[in-house]
Amino acid sequence: MTTTISRDEVMHLATLSNLQLSDDEIASLQNDLGGILNYINQLSELDTSGVEPTYQVTDLENVGREDIVMQPKADRDALLSLAPKQKDEQIEVPKVL
């Protein structure tokens, strides 16, 4: 079975991924993604009925911390100084509609 991926699907994925792709990129991604999907499709050959998925490989459980305030390793000024645009100790972005 060969999976193909349409230009519309590529554009939909670009929207989900928030990437403003150029037309050239859309075309080459359409080709690449089709190829990659065909490769990973072979997973459907595996019988996994009754198999539990593995999301993590540590066997750790109930890891956490106590409810105590800790001083951050970087304070407000250090963090805000990273922002491309800031105003009134907040991060500025174009108006959210």
Next chain:
Amino acid sequence: MAEYEMTIGIESHVQLATVTKLFSPADNDARNKGPNSVVDPIDFGLPGMLPVLNMRAIELAAIAGRAMNAKIASISRFDRKHYFYPDLPSGYQITQMYHPTILAGAVDAPLDDGGSVHVRIHHAHLETDAGKLTHYSDYSLVDLNRAGTPLIEIVTEPDMHSPQEAKAFAAELHKLMVYAGVTYGDLYHGNMRFDVNVSVAPVGSTELGTRAEVKNLNSFRSVERAAEYEFKRQVALLEKGERIVQETRGWDDSTGRTSSQRSKEDAQDYRYMPDADIPPIVLSEDEVEKLQANMPLLPPYYREKWAGLGLDKSVVDSILAHQSYAVLIASIQDNAGDDVAKRVAHWFASGVSTDEETAEVASNFVPEGYVELAQMVEANELSSTAAKEVFNELLTGDKTPREIAEAKNLLQVSDEGAIASIVDEVLADPASAKAVADFAAGNEKVIGFLVGQIMKKSQGKANPALAQKLIRERL
């Protein structure tokens, strides 16, 4: 015109009363703090930052579950919900899509007519809150103080069928969560927010209608009003033969209307995914019991405890509006009996404002003073009017009721000699002559006038029963 029935399901967001955030050790209390001042690099979504779970949130989830008669999952996990928004620093919210900590439960919410509505809880999950955006003319500002604050989202089954039931559920859930210590429940600061799903269908229909979701309601009254408005709006559409659109709607409290925000058709694909940074939470039944060991008493317990006192529902409600009052009344009941508890309950119900803005005027929760006050009334040492005055001062002070009554000169005079001289004075007064004559002629009613005169002369302090007795002896 067909008859319609409405069906309501509610999703409630409850802000947890933790000291720190769900996955960062930053201060969880952002009230009166400057923007971005309680932000850890984790909350900022800095590269390389990893979540570290606040175990207190798991404890509170176990307690919240118990308060809703819900089971706690033996294995629960966290998932990522993806979307882009400037108030969401990592590009995903951490939530529990697939394996929530709190499983099915139920809440019985009392209604004003004395009945109750049984609302099943589908599940409840832990998740992080987003930051705050403030909009200006041509830009918006991002404050991440609230980003990462722990929430529990409680999802009901569609078990409510009137705006009153929806309001009753919201109010009862709020009480349960506050009593259990899960949240501070400060509605003004958005500690609890409700999304109300409303659908309408002809009575007797086996299928539910298309639902609209009114988001972000922050008071019980707005839950009720929004449900009411939606019912009318949807019925009007159906009557015109129009279709209900499945959508998210906003609520305007000032106009009392809902308005469309976004339809289900352009719903986002959140690409939920298990969060590999967070190991699962695995709890045995014993461990769950341990977490729930110090469960505070909840409103249903108090209602049952007071069932025999013959209090009106409104009195019970105003006591239950404040956990501290409920605890106090219950303690008085245990130590001084039903009659005293009932008397104090009435004082609280009528004497203390339940208005959210001015609430919590009481600060004295030591039972002894209230018990003593009730006993003074029973012993005729205080009139009921005087008792109210003492009560108001007792609420916030640390003086005993007797001290207050003495300082205010409110104690009733029960000294026979002292009252006798006032009685003699009144009876001898020419102004009383007609009443004295009438009484002698067999008109019993005029004794009230005479007692009144004695009370006036004693500035209200004479024990009226004693005064009456002395009048009768003399006439």
Next chain:
Amino acid sequence: MTTIDEYLGTSAVANVKRAIQAAKDKPEYNALLALCEERALEQASKVDSGEIKGRLAGVPFVAKDNFLTFGAPTTAASHILKDFNAPLQATAIEKLEAEGAICIGKANLDAFAHGGSTENSVFGPTLNAVDKDRVAGGSSGGSAVATALGIVPFATGTDTGGSIRQPASFNGVYGVKPTYGTVSRFGVVAMASSTDTIGCFATSASDAQLVMDVMAGRDARDMTSLPDFFEIADVKSGQKIGIIKEFMTDDVDAGVKQSVIQYVDRLKSAGHTVEEVSLPILKYALAMYYVIVPAEISSNLARYDGVRYGKRADAGTLSDLYGKSRNDGFVSENKRRIMIGSYVLSSGYFDAYYMQAQKARTLLINAFNELFNTYDVLLGPVSPTPAFKLGENTSDPIKMYLADMMTVAPSLTGMPAISVPARATDEGLPVGVQLIGQRRHDAQLLALAKSVEGAA
């Protein structure tokens, strides 16, 4: 190449100057993106004054540029983080510094560690230490080459699907991908949360042991870090070793196979038993990897949006700000993986791809564990070929991915795997042998490698 020993007990300032000079002498390799000269000298004088002591006192190293460090930007070799100055350091770096090690520079990598050749760096590729026409391997190419060139005796790296082992193999140095969770991931730019590991490059097994011992340990800032278990071990005699049949097929370069067989002979001479074993499910490992890892990448890279840090595109609207900052900020390979990840997580495909891959992963783990009931160590090549030519695989992503086929399985299972330098091919290209162990058996792998080190 140099070893850690050479730098101990000497002037730290001199060590740092020597390393920085060595780096400056070899700019054509493009191994380093930035030097942390000023900070390195400061640290060195603290070591020389005795303020900082430790097992790595005065030893210079380079950090892959996806570790948050002071002293130079942390770019992840990407556009979007080109000028990102980290306000804090990774736990691994802090631990190395606490033992007196000194970071002298940041090493090149594929942007966001996506790639197997370091050709995806926005700063240009790193050249192979042995043959400048060939790739360094990747994604930790700069770290491998800096170590192989003798600029530093060790370097840090990250390995998500082979990013330490493969460049180690291509440049003839040791590369350690530890058990998942051995070293804290805190402060390292995340790629795939469930397979990202922090490891190192070194020129001897004992140096690698020492560096891992310093970096390893439970960290309260990483919930997936394991309780301390790493300790330097002695080799167990008479081990049972399985050579993986599926990694020794005709598709594998003959020179690579020869080197592996020669290494097997060394192990046999040392008294170990080596038998052929089969893991049929390995055929699917790469497909699992290219579902799970892109899914996690699409999620972990969602934070790079130009809002709070990093390069923000000129944009009048919020949607342009996002769309352009991200499109300009990522290289093609980043976008490819983000898009694949979005695809396998999107509604309608989640079960068929993502869940199926995570279930297949369970089968893969079970198959490995089954073999570990009988065998102490599994063995095979690191890569089917020696270092390939620059540009050879860049036009075909699948071909590039296939080069990872031998390294992804231990990443998916969380097991330790190391790349050990074996005999070079007849053309003189380095070849690495991969030793794979059970989870938490990292030290035993290194002890085994050490025991046959230098044997002919």
